[in-house]
Amino acid sequence: MTEDSTQPGAGPDSGSDPQGAAPSGTGGTVHPGPGREGADDLVRLVDHHGVRHPDRHYDALVADVDGAALQKLYEDMVVVRRIDAEATALQRQGELALWPPLLGQEAAQIGSGRALRSDDFVFSSYRENAVAYCRGVDLGDILRVWRGNASSGWDPYTINMATPQVIIGAQTLHATGYAMGIINDGADSVAVTYFGDGATSQGDVNEAMVFAASYQAPVIFFCQNNHWAISEPVGLQAHVPIARRAPGFGIPSVRVDGNDVLACLAVTREALTRARSGGGPTFIEAVTYRMGPHTTADDPTRYRDANELEDWAARDPLARIATLLDSLGLLGADYSDAVKAKADAVAAELREGCLSMPEPAPSDVFRHVYSEPNSWLERQQDHYERYLASFAPAPQEGTR
Amino acid sequence: MSAPATDASPTTVREFRLPDLGEGLTESEIVQWHVTEGDTVELNQIIADVETAKAVVELPSPYAGVVVRLHEPAGAVVDVGAPIVSFRIAGEPEAVVRPVPEDEAPARREPNLVGYGAAVEKGGRPQRRSRSTVPAAGAPVPQVPALEATVLPATVLPATVLPATVLPAAIPAPTSAPERRPAPVQTPAQARTAVPSAALAPGRSHPAVHDVSAASSRTVVAPTDERPRSTPPVRKLARDLGIALEDLAGTGPGALITRADVLAALAGAAGPAAAVLDAGTAPVGSPEPARAERAAAAPGEIRTPIKGMRKHTAAAMVASAFTAPHVTEFLTIDVTPTMELLAELKGSRAFEGTKVTPLTLVAKAVCIAVARNPTLNSSWDEAAQEIVQYSAVNLGIAAATPRGLLVPNIKGAQGLALVELARALNGLTETARAGRTPPADLAGGTLSITNIGVFGIDAGTPILNPREAAILAMGAVRSMPWEYQGTVALRSVMTLSLSFDHRLVDGEQGSRFLADVGTILRNPAMVLTMV
Numbered sequence: 044m045t046e047d048s049t050q051p052g053a054g055p056d057s058g059s060d061p062q063g064a065a066p067s068g069t070g071g072t073v074h075p076g077p078g079r080e081g082a083d084d085l086v087r088l089v090d091h092h093g094v095r096h097p098d099r100h101y102d103a104l105v106a107d108v109d110g111a112a113l114q115k116l117y118e119d120m121v122v123v124r125r126i127d128a129e130a131t132a133l134q135r136q137g138e139l140a141l142w143p144p145l146l147g148q149e150a151a152q153i154g155s156g157r158a159l160r161s162d163d164f165v166f167s168s169y170r171e172n173a174v175a176y177c178r179g180v181d182l183g184d185i186l187r188v189w190r191g192n193a194s195s196g197w198d199p200y201t202i203n204m205a206t207p208q209v210i211i212g213a214q215t216l217h218a219t220g221y222a223m224g225i226i227n228d229g230a231d232s233v234a235v236t237y238f239g240d241g242a243t244s245q246g247d248v249n250e251a252m253v254f255a256a257s258y259q260a261p262v263i264f265f266c267q268n269n270h271w272a273i274s275e276p277v278g279l280q281a282h283v284p285i286a287r288r289a290p291g292f293g294i295p296s297v298r299v300d301g302n303d304v305l306a307c308l309a310v311t312r313e314a315l316t317r318a319r320s321g322g323g324p325t326f327i328e329a330v331t332y333r334m335g336p337h338t339t340a341d342d343p344t345r346y347r348d349a350n351e352l353e354d355w356a357a358r359d360p361l362a363r364i365a366t367l368l369d370s371l372g373l374l375g376a377d378y379s380d381a382v383k384a385k386a387d388a389v390a391a392e393l394r395e396g397c398l399s400m401p402e403p404a405p406s407d408v409f410r411h412v413y414s415e416p417n418s419w420l421e422r423q424q425d426h427y428e429r430y431l432a433s434f435a436p437a438p439q440e441g442t443r
Numbered sequence: 444m445s446a447p448a449t450d451a452s453p454t455t456v457r458e459f460r461l462p463d464l465g466e467g468l469t470e471s472e473i474v475q476w477h478v479t480e481g482d483t484v485e486l487n488q489i490i491a492d493v494e495t496a497k498a499v500v501e502l503p504s505p506y507a508g509v510v511v512r513l514h515e516p517a518g519a520v521v522d523v524g525a526p527i528v529s530f531r532i533a534g535e536p537e538a539v540v541r542p543v544p545e546d547e548a549p550a551r552r553e554p555n556l557v558g559y560g561a562a563v564e565k566g567g568r569p570q571r572r573s574r575s576t577v578p579a580a581g582a583p584v585p586q587v588p589a590l591e592a593t594v595l596p597a598t599v600l601p602a603t604v605l606p607a608t609v610l611p612a613a614i615p616a617p618t619s620a621p622e623r624r625p626a627p628v629q630t631p632a633q634a635r636t637a638v639p640s641a642a643l644a645p646g647r648s649h650p651a652v653h654d655v656s657a658a659s660s661r662t663v664v665a666p667t668d669e670r671p672r673s674t675p676p677v678r679k680l681a682r683d684l685g686i687a688l689e690d691l692a693g694t695g696p697g698a699l700i701t702r703a704d705v706l707a708a709l710a711g712a713a714g715p716a717a718a719v720l721d722a723g724t725a726p727v728g729s730p731e732p733a734r735a736e737r738a739a740a741a742p743g744e745i746r747t748p749i750k751g752m753r754k755h756t757a758a759a760m761v762a763s764a765f766t767a768p769h770v771t772e773f774l775t776i777d778v779t780p781t782m783e784l785l786a787e788l789k790g791s792r793a794f795e796g797t798k799v800t801p802l803t804l805v806a807k808a809v810c811i812a813v814a815r816n817p818t819l820n821s822s823w824d825e826a827a828q829e830i831v832q833y834s835a836v837n838l839g840i841a842a843a844t845p846r847g848l849l850v851p852n853i854k855g856a857q858g859l860a861l862v863e864l865a866r867a868l869n870g871l872t873e874t875a876r877a878g879r880t881p882p883a884d885l886a887g888g889t890l891s892i893t894n895i896g897v898f899g900i901d902a903g904t905p906i907l908n909p910r911e912a913a914i915l916a917m918g919a920v921r922s923m924p925w926e927y928q929g930t931v932a933l934r935s936v937m938t939l940s941l942s943f944d945h946r947l948v949d950g951e952q953g954s955r956f957l958a959d960v961g962t963i964l965r966n967p968a969m970v971l972t973m974v
Contacts, residue, residue: 340497
């Protein structure tokens with residue numbers, strides 16, 4: 044296809060980066076469709092020009108996505124981008140210790156996150172704040188840990204999403220174990236674990252895949268290949284597309300354009316259906332790009348080419364859907380204003396939730412350790428409170 | 444730094460302080476301001492570019508309002524927590540614009556990961572409640588009246604000058620007290636035990652009990668028994684250098700004792716409070732110089748912690764020297780015939796490849812002589828109240844080794860032919876000098892030889908290897924004018940020094956043994972009369 048030569052993944056970085064532009068035909072794609080027979084092997088339904096491409100296999104999986112649903116997906120992406128920007132600003136203003144931006148990865152997270160059922164369970168890394176938004180997390184809770192206010196942000200069972208795992212790749216084991224539990228329960232829910240390209244070099248991820256395949260556990264390995272493991276380019280650790288590793292474990296895999304929200308929704312739904320029907324695990328490699336720094340303490344200009352960022356900015360996940368909506372006549376002023384108002388309201392709620400967060404008391408460290416009263420812990424708390432009482436009263440000063 | 448105006452309702456002036464923009468940064472440089480004083484800004488509008496040690500980042504405004512003051516110019520390097528810009532905010536509810544702290548008198552704050560960090564306490568660290576004034580809630584109160592009644596007349600030590608602080612500061616508790624006492628007052632049990640024992644002790648050691656004014660002044664000097672504040676590497680440095688942190692005044696933040704403080708103390712700048720316990724002047728006979736305080740080394744001193752081999756050697760020597768009453772006898776003899784024999788042996792086929800030295804022949808002579816004087820090859824068993832006499836001579840040889848002084852012994856030396864004994868000696872010394880002496884070689888010795896002659900020394904008073912009854916020091920073989928066949932001639936002369944345990948070896952037996960050794964070395968052929 045002539046158009047493929049200009050599509051994401053076949054861009055100017057193709058010579059140096061096998062992940063962005065894998066040669067066609069030999070990938071781990073389970074269902075190669077007509078849209079993927081060109082220069083790359085990515086599942087793609089909406090290209091970066093906002094053009095919707097028919098797909099024999101995946102169209103059926105998103106047949107229910109009408110104009111209103113597409114508008115909702117777009118709104119989600121706008122809102123989470125705004126959440127990300129507001130949290131970044133809060134860090135710059137001294138209100139958060141750190142923030143890991145997701146800029147550029149909105150489609151991968153919203154597309155997959157919106158495919159899930161409420162009884163599915165998510166085990167994520169620290170960057171999946173858009174997934175947490177899809178799960179219905181209280182906005183302030185997203186920031187709680189990054190503000191140093193609490194050891195974890197939320198009760199995992201209220202939104203069926205574990206609190207973010209900072210240890211790289213460890214959550215894949217948790218997800219696999221949870222999925223094995225689903226088998227034992229005879230349920231049809233699915234565990235979904237999110238991790239990055241860098242995590243695939245961790246032993247944990249590989250061990251999780253061995254167990255997932257051995258037990259045919261209903262787990263989805265959702266890898267967001269954002270091209271950078273902090274400062275290491277993905278080509279350094281993966282000489283073939285990451286998705287090609289999974290078949291070696293006996294796990295079917297698929298590479299998807301991670302900046303195409305519709306395609307991400309489609310491949311995730313397919314994997315969910317497979318898992319619910321006893322088909323076992325699936326590995327999804329969503330090829331996307333981390334447009335921001337690794338965290339707010341990072342300066343990506345020191346290690347990556349500005350041209351690369353420009354190339355990927357041209358493949359922006361929001362812009363292509365906006366273009367598509369516009370071409371469908373669905374990007375009217377009313378809709379656009381409503382989306383902006385929603386984003387503003389969410390940002391204000393996020394900021395207020397951050398700034399009004401009560402400071403934890405010293406003894407709060409003893410809370411949430413056990414679900415039931417524990418005499419040993421109560422004893423330690425008693426000792427600690429008596430220890431604190433041995434200090435003179437703090438000088439009267441304004442609190443933060 | 445100006446105090447923000449807080450009275451100008453409905454407008455409010457807010458300061459924005461430089462946050463920690465990375466993880467654990469302490470300062471940043473303002474590269475460029477994007478606003479000037481008087482500008483109206485929106486929330487999150489970029490107002491400056493700031494360069495940290497990690498990155499150049501954009502600074503979004505935390506308020507919507509008017510910039511009233513830029514505290515720092517572009518190019519300034521600013522500490523985290525310092526105000527950089529003030530805004531006037533009009534008519535917004537407090538809750539919305541509350542983020543930055545509003546201190547009447549902004550205090551310096553420690554950089555922290557989030558927000559503006561903890562305010563620096565006046566004393567540099569959290570202040571503990573005074574031990575003497577405010578007992579912690581629920582903590583037991585020392586039973587002062589009981590002390591008055593049972594130990595001390597109230598007139599001497601009234602309750603008012605006996606706060607609990609006096610006790611741990613002035614009187615070493617008989618039990619080992621933990622370094623950090625969680626409760627700020629002494630428990631009744633401690634108080635009851637501490638004072639009577641102190642009262643019984645000599646007054647010189649415990650002035651507090653007998654001298655109220657001294658007790659009071661000590662209280663002032665030692666208001667706390669907390670461990671001085673420092674860091675683990677500095678604590679280790681101080682321990683390695685033998686410097687007591689308690690004697691140092693920290694110059695770091697919050698009286699933190701720094702590496703520089705420790706090194707300054709090492710260079711002789713330590714406070715006069717440094718308690719010096721010179722190991723050389725300590726009473727050698729004290730069984731345990733328990734809990735010696737670390738002393739600060741004076742200029743030119745090198746202080747080495749007493750441990751390992753040195754500690755063991757010292758313990759063994761102290762135990763031996765002050766348990767066994769030593770008698771030392773000297774005998775100076777003409778060993779020219781022995782040296783001639785030695786030369787002969789060196790040229791003989793039987794000793795080809797085997798090193799033979801004066802020590803070889805002395806060792807053999809000792810083995811022969813001890814067979815005639817078995818009392819020397821015995822041991823005092825204090826516990827059993829018995830004297831143990833050994834049939835085998837496990838001949839110890841004092842050796843200087845990389846680990847220090849070792850006395851490995853040759854088991855059953857009395858049964859070895861001369862060439863075997865020579866080989867055994869060579870093997871023993873080589874192994875010892877290589878530091879590979881097995882523990883079995885160090886145990887079970889019955890009698891020892893120390894060869895001080897190799898250092899050119901003539902005589903000495905050797906200390907017995909513990910549990911052995913005798914040790915012979917052989918001096919250097921010197922060419923000296925000596926009586927020979929009625930005239931003075933140059934002869935090879937050596938002095939033997941024999942120490943023995945007078946508890947079980949009398950002068951007679953010791954003398955006979957030494958004389959026998961001397962006889963053999965004077966004329967090896969005399970062995971024919973002995974065996």
